Amino acid sequence: MFAALKAVLESQAQRLAVKTDSSKQYELVTRSASPYPQHKGQSMWFGAVKTGKAYVSYHLMPLYMNGPLSKTIPAGLKKHMQGKSCFNFKTPPDAALLDELRQLTSRAADSWARQNLL
Numbered sequence: 001m002f003a004a005l006k007a008v009l010e011s012q013a014q015r016l017a018v019k020t021d022s023s024k025q026y027e028l029v030t031r032s033a034s035p036y037p038q039h040k041g042q043s044m045w046f047g048a049v050k051t052g053k054a055y056v057s058y059h060l061m062p063l064y065m066n067g068p069l070s071k072t073i074p075a076g077l078k079k080h081m082q083g084k085s086c087f088n089f090k091t092p093p094d095a096a097l098l099d100e101l102r103q104l105t106s107r108a109a110d111s112w113a114r115q116n117l118l
Contacts (some may be wrong), residue, residue: 001092005049008102011110015118016046024051030118041044044117055088062108069111074100
């Protein structure tokens with residue numbers, strides 16, 4: 001399950017920077033420094049896949065910062081949401097759900113690219 005979710009996030013790695021790549025965690029951050037003062041010139045966390053005790057979580061930070069993008073989350077994915085930017089999976093997602101997550105992740109990266117945040 002981790003590998004399938006990692007592959008979805010990894011599809012955007014060429015646009016971002018890999019911060020962590022281990023057997024239990026994969027993180028992408030922006031290549032450029034954040035324009036927001038609270039980040040103190042550091043890169044921003046774009047997303048991550050993390051293995052927990054009972055589930056694998058998929059974090060997508062652009063959802064937290066973009067209300068209109070959040071409204072495009074398909075119903076199947078919404079069932080897995082925890083908070084504003086996290087999806088938890090207790091069982092492996094099927095191909096259709098992975099495709100929805102891939103499309104959402106791509107739209108999120110496109111959104112940040114338009115804002116010159118990548």
